[in-house]
Amino acid sequence: MPKIKSSADLRNNYNEISTFCHNYPEPVFITKNGKGDLAVMSIEAYEDLTSRFELYSQIKEGMDNVASGNTKPFSKAMADIRSRRTR
Known part of the structure; x- marks a missing residue:
């Protein structure tokens, strides 16, 4: 209530x-x-709420990318991530 x-x-x-x-x-x-x-x-509740909105926005962006075919194979994505870590 x-x-x-x-x-x-x-x-x-x-x-x-x-x-x-x-x-x-x-x-x-x-x-x-x-x-x-x-x-x-409270500030803590507000920050939690805005963090959720940001997360939901990122999830929606990812789902929109999948729906539009803007994806790459997992192995290619991991190779890109690994190459950025070694720089």
Whole structure:
């Protein structure tokens, strides 16, 4: 269940919300005038989230390359990697 707090709660109970964000890797949704306004999370949770987006982007790029035939045999790829390591 999402954690929802008002902007007044954020202003008045910052330390409590900060502690929650550091203890649970999920955002706290902040409302303003009864409507969703912000999502707040710890730096660690944010970095984890952005790392996943980067990984998913790289996986999609690889899948797009396979779909378009932009591939090479495994033995050729490994030979290229080994040649770069010995330079």
